[in-house]
Amino acid sequence: MAHFRLDLVAVVTNLPLIAGYALYGVNTLLLVLALRNGELSTLYPIIALTYVWVTLLSYTLLGEHPNLFKDFGIASIVIGVAILGRGERT
Numbered sequence: 001m002a003h004f005r006l007d008l009v010a011v012v013t014n015l016p017l018i019a020g021y022a023l024y025g026v027n028t029l030l031l032v033l034a035l036r037n038g039e040l041s042t043l044y045p046i047i048a049l050t051y052v053w054v055t056l057l058s059y060t061l062l063g064e065h066p067n068l069f070k071d072f073g074i075a076s077i078v079i080g081v082a083i084l085g086r087g088e089r090t
Helices: 008-012 015-037 040-060 068-088
Strands: none
């Protein structure tokens, strides 16, 4: 049975991990700024597009196989965001 051991040097020198945390921090900062000046009802549907990008990138970069349920979910999110975005113009 393998035991978990925390190796701080390995964590601190893991560049993809550090880059991911840095991007997450930038995303959080930009989200706070957007929420401060924008409308919540407009911003949160746009934030939902994150799920679309992650799924599409996992298909292309990680070689994951498309799934009917994932594709239906992506289509639902995109259609919902498009409907909400169209409603803002009227």
